[in-house]
Amino acid sequence: MCGIVGYVGDKQAAPILLDGLKRLEYRGYDSAGIAIHNCCCTNLIKTEGKIKVLEEKLGGAYPEGHVGIGHTRWATHGRPSNVNAHPHTDCTGDFIVVHNGIIENYQELKEWLQSEGHVFKSETDTEVVPHMIEHFYDGDLFETMKKTISKLEGSFALGVISRREPGTIVAARKSSPLIAGLGEGENFIASDIPAILQHTRKVYILEDGEMVKITKDKVEVTDFEGNPVAKSIFEVKWDAVAAEKGGYPHFMLKEIHEQPKAFKDTMAGRILPEKGEIKLDDVHLSKEYLQGIKKIFIVACGTAYHAGMVGKYVIEKLTRVPVEVDIASEFRYRDPMIDKNTLVIIISQSGETADTLAALRESKKLGARVLAITNVVGSSVSREADDIIYTWAGPEIAVASTKAYSTQLIALDFIALYIARTLGRICEKDFQEITSAMKNLPDQAKIILGHEDKIKSLAQKFFDREDVFYIGRGLDYPLSLEGALKLKEISYIHAEAYAAGELKHGTLALIEEGVPVIAPVTQEHLFEKTLSNIKEVKAREGFVVALANEGNEEIKKSVDDVIYIPKTHPILTPILAVIPMQLLAYYAAVARGCDVDKPRNLAKSVTVE
Numbered sequence: 001m002c003g004i005v006g007y008v009g010d011k012q013a014a015p016i017l018l019d020g021l022k023r024l025e026y027r028g029y030d031s032a033g034i035a036i037h038n039c040c041c042t043n044l045i046k047t048e049g050k051i052k053v054l055e056e057k058l059g060g061a062y063p064e065g066h067v068g069i070g071h072t073r074w075a076t077h078g079r080p081s082n083v084n085a086h087p088h089t090d091c092t093g094d095f096i097v098v099h100n101g102i103i104e105n106y107q108e109l110k111e112w113l114q115s116e117g118h119v120f121k122s123e124t125d126t127e128v129v130p131h132m133i134e135h136f137y138d139g140d141l142f143e144t145m146k147k148t149i150s151k152l153e154g155s156f157a158l159g160v161i162s163r164r165e166p167g168t169i170v171a172a173r174k175s176s177p178l179i180a181g182l183g184e185g186e187n188f189i190a191s192d193i194p195a196i197l198q199h200t201r202k203v204y205i206l207e208d209g210e211m212v213k214i215t216k217d218k219v220e221v222t223d224f225e226g227n228p229v230a231k232s233i234f235e236v237k238w239d240a241v242a243a244e245k246g247g248y249p250h251f252m253l254k255e256i257h258e259q260p261k262a263f264k265d266t267m268a269g270r271i272l273p274e275k276g277e278i279k280l281d282d283v284h285l286s287k288e289y290l291q292g293i294k295k296i297f298i299v300a301c302g303t304a305y306h307a308g309m310v311g312k313y314v315i316e317k318l319t320r321v322p323v324e325v326d327i328a329s330e331f332r333y334r335d336p337m338i339d340k341n342t343l344v345i346i347i348s349q350s351g352e353t354a355d356t357l358a359a360l361r362e363s364k365k366l367g368a369r370v371l372a373i374t375n376v377v378g379s380s381v382s383r384e385a386d387d388i389i390y391t392w393a394g395p396e397i398a399v400a401s402t403k404a405y406s407t408q409l410i411a412l413d414f415i416a417l418y419i420a421r422t423l424g425r426i427c428e429k430d431f432q433e434i435t436s437a438m439k440n441l442p443d444q445a446k447i448i449l450g451h452e453d454k455i456k457s458l459a460q461k462f463f464d465r466e467d468v469f470y471i472g473r474g475l476d477y478p479l480s481l482e483g484a485l486k487l488k489e490i491s492y493i494h495a496e497a498y499a500a501g502e503l504k505h506g507t508l509a510l511i512e513e514g515v516p517v518i519a520p521v522t523q524e525h526l527f528e529k530t531l532s533n534i535k536e537v538k539a540r541e542g543f544v545v546a547l548a549n550e551g552n553e554e555i556k557k558s559v560d561d562v563i564y565i566p567k568t569h570p571i572l573t574p575i576l577a578v579i580p581m582q583l584l585a586y587y588a589a590v591a592r593g594c595d596v597d598k599p600r601n602l603a604k605s606v607t608v609e
Contacts, residue, residue, distance in 0.1 A: 002029060002086075002100045003072035004178070005195040006159045006169045009186025009216045013068035014058075020188075020195035021051055021070050026244045026251075028395025029072035030378065031085035035096045035161065038065035042096060042163050046071075046085040066216070067167055069159045069189075071098040075377030076392055077106070078123025088127045090134035091118055095162050097133070099126040100191055101155035101176040102392060104269030109151065129158060141165045142213050145172060146226055149211075154268055159189050172211040172224070175264065180204040180212045180219050182233065187214040193236055194244045201236040250596045252398035252490070256582050257449055260442040262403040263575070265392040266410050271435045276428060278418040278435075283371065283387040285343075287422050293343050296323045297368075299331050299359045300347035303401045303485060304408060308347055309478035311412035314571045318420040328355035331362070338366040345415065346372045349396070349404040351379020360384055373411045375404050389414065398597045400490050402582050405482065409575045413438065437569040441576065444566040448579045451563070455580050458545055458561055459587035462516035463491070469510065469517045470497035471537075473530050476520040479574050483518060483581035490599050491589035500533040513541035518584070520547040521555055522565065522573040534558050547577055 003024030007013045017034045032054045033046025043063035047054050051072070071086035078084040086098045103109070106125035109132065114120065118131045132148045133141075141162050149158070155175035161168070171178060171189045181188030181196040181203050188196045189212065193203065204221060206212060210229055213220045221229045238247055248254040272279050296315060298308035305327055312323040326336070338344065344363040348356045351374035360370050360381060372385035375393050382388050391407035417434065420426035462468060468487060470480035480497035487495040498507045500519070511517070517537050521530050535558055537544055544559040549567045556562055563580045565573070589596045 002074045002191065003195065004069070004098050004100055004157060004159050004189065004191040006069040006098075006161075006171065006189035006214075007186065008067045008167060008169055008214055009183065010066060011186060012062065013065050014062035016199065017068050017070035018051065018055065019198065020190060021072050023194040023197070023244070024072055024192060025051065026194075026397060028397070029074050030080035031073045031075070031082070032071065033085045033087055034068055034070040035087045036063040036065035036068040037161055037163055037166055038063070039166065042093065042161070044087060044089065044096065046082065046087065048080050048082050048085060067161060067169065069096065069098050069161055069169065074395055076102055076390065077125040079378035084122045084124050086126060088122060088124065088130055090130040092134060094164050095130045095133045095137070095160065097126060097130045098159045099129060100157040101174070102265055102268045103128060103152055103156060104154035105152070130160075133160065133162075137164070141168060142170050142211070143226075145170045145211065146224060149174070149224060155265060157191055167215055169214050170211065171206075171214075173206040174208050175261070178206045180206065180214060180221070182219060186216055187219050189214065192246070193238075197236060202233050203236060204231040205234050249590075250398065250586075252400055252402060252586055252596050255396055255398055255402045256579065256586065258394065259403045259406055259579060260445040260449075262391075262393040262407050263410060263445060264442045265394075266407040267438060267441075268392065270414060271438065273432060273435055276431060277421055278414050280389055280414060280418055283389060283418065285369075285371070285387065285419070285422065289369070290419055290422055292341050293321060294341040296321055296343045296345060297331075297336065297338065297363070298323060298325045298345045298347065299328050299356060299363075301328045301353055301355055303405045303482060304347040304349060304353075304356075306478045306482040306485065307405055307408040307412060308345070309481070310409055310475060310574050311345070311415070313475055313478075314413055315416040315419065317571065318416040319423060319425055321419065326359075328353070328359045331355075331359045336366075338363055338368045340367040340369075342368040344368045344370045345412075346370055346381060346385060347374075347408055348372070348379075348381050349375050349401055349408070351376040351381035353381075357381060357384070371415070373408055375407070399599055399602050400486055400585070400596075406575050406578055409578075410438070410441075413571065434569050434571065437572055440568065441572065444568060444576055445579060447566050448576060452583060455563060455583040456587045458563070459584050460591060462543065463493075463588040463591035465514075465516055466494055467510070467515060468493055468495045469507070469515065470495065470519075471500040471503065471517060471530070471533060472497070472520045473500045473526040474523040475571070475574050476500075476523055476526070476530070476577075479520050479522075479577050479581065480518070482578055483585070486582055486585035487588060489602060490585055490596050491592050491594055492600075493588060493592075500530050503533050503536055508536060508540070511537050511540040511542045515542045517542045517544045518547065518581075519544055519559070520577055521552070522547065522549055522577050523570060524549070525570075527552075527554075531555070531558060547580055549573070
């Protein structure tokens with residue numbers, strides 16, 4: 001989700017790069033930098049903080065040069081700092097790189113390069129790339145780039161300049177967006193269209209496995225083997241505001257559609273099936289420590305709290321360690337029974353949630369070890385926790401959390417598998433079954449998004465109602481809570497979620513003709529029980545939409561409509577099933593004319609109690 005922009009042409013590069021980076025600010029970032037090449041040297045200026053800090057550092061004296069690359073960084077490896085900011089260089093300063101994505105085998109590459117005498121300055125995964133280019137350089141930057149990327153595992157959009165080959169930018173894409181912009185006497189690279197929209201509306205959209213070499217007069221696209229690729233020019237017809245959203249009408253819809261990539265990024269390098277283990281670089285829970293754990297607390301707010309409820313189920317099932325889930329704003333005030341034999345898992349998308357941060361500090365004061373799940377490197381939560389798992393979802397602009405939530409679920413599954421494997425409480429067959437299913441989640445999410453029109457039509461059937469109810473059992477209950485929260489926070493429809501078995505204990509009195517009820521039935525061992533609750537609703541003429549695993553034909557007989565999701569391992573169904581819930585809420589809100597990205601009275605990060 002970082003921003004890349006590159007320019008080569010007859011104009012001064014620095015103002016174009018800075019303007020392009022500003023147009024990518026909506027993506028979120030924690031540091032920024034540019035590198036400008038002129039006939040005799042390369043100027044590299046970068047800093048922690050916003051672009052205005054970078055401009056202050058320049059002091060209005062922009063470095064001269066007609067070739068350059070720029071970057072806004074969203075930290076994944078290494079905290080936000082001047083040193084960790086992009087661009088990055090090799091030992092000689094001859095090769096300069098910007099990078100979006102995650103290089104999974106960077107540690108292995110770094111150790112090899114260090115053994116060859118290379119000296120590293122940053123904590124980033126990116127820095128291995130310029131050092132590899134330096135190592136392999138044979139007089140041809142494009143050919144060297146081909147050799148370098150053949151050694152990389154993970155995802156990347158890369159842009160490279162070199163003072164050994166002035167007037168040229170080489171770029172490559174694998175699982176991270178990259179475009180080439182076509183101008184007159186000038187050409188561009190960028191991670192997203194808004195960066196260059198002021199200069200050209202003609203672009204090549206690079207596909208995975210493609211490279212591009214640009215000079216001011218030529219743009220050449222090849223595959224990773226160097227074979228030429230014929231590209232069609234994409235003519236951008238959006239205005240600047242629409243372009244920021246990638247053509248989507250709202251950031252929320254864009255972020256819902258980014259979930260397949262967010263899933264893939266969050267899992268990147270963390271499943272090692274050949275070793276039968278989960279690799280969590282910043283988690284150091286020894287077997288001896290885990291054997292002494294008597295209880296686990298999961299503490300969070302709002303959407304993250306719902307993730308914690310799913311985490312409780314999965315961790316207890318796989319590890320047989322008791323888990324309590326607490327709302328952070330209540331946690332401190334109930335005098336929780338915590339000591340050195342307690343592991344506290346803190347979940348916060350921003351890493352700055354006031355109540356959650358207070359719970360972290362209270363837990364540590366009482367002697368507990370704290371493991372944090374957050375999406376923001378360098379946040380307060382990440383700095384103060386003993387162990388940390390980052391969800392590499394990228395920034396969320398919309399207030400309602402979508403991809404940050406679903407990647408929290410993946411992180412919690414990793415914790416459960418990590419503990420279960422360490423304690424020997426999951427067999428090899430079950431471990432492989434779950435991890436194999438996890439790898440399929442990105443493609444399965446794409447399948448669900450392909451059924452978006454059906455979900456949109458279902459939302460049209462209840463958007464004008466004032467009450468909607470959600471019911472579920474097992475893992476479908478926290479899923480229902482999250483679905484109801486999404487609906488109420490962006491559409492302002494009164495929505496409530498209940499454990500399906502509680503219907504007869506009062507809730508059934510609220511059901512009357514036409515009242516919409518959303519009923520997930522993804523947990524097959526609970527299907528018959530939930531089905532009986534659905535029939536209770538139908539007997540009172542409620543309008544029931546079920547959410548079921550593909551292949552479940554039985555449910556059709558008892559409901560008004562069904563949304564199907566691809567079948568996966570039962571403990572992973574909440575990751576997929578939440579996507580239709582998000583889309584239902586989104587399209588109901590749109591139909592009601594609500595401000596989807598900025599719902600009234602709500603903020604993205606709650607930094608006060």
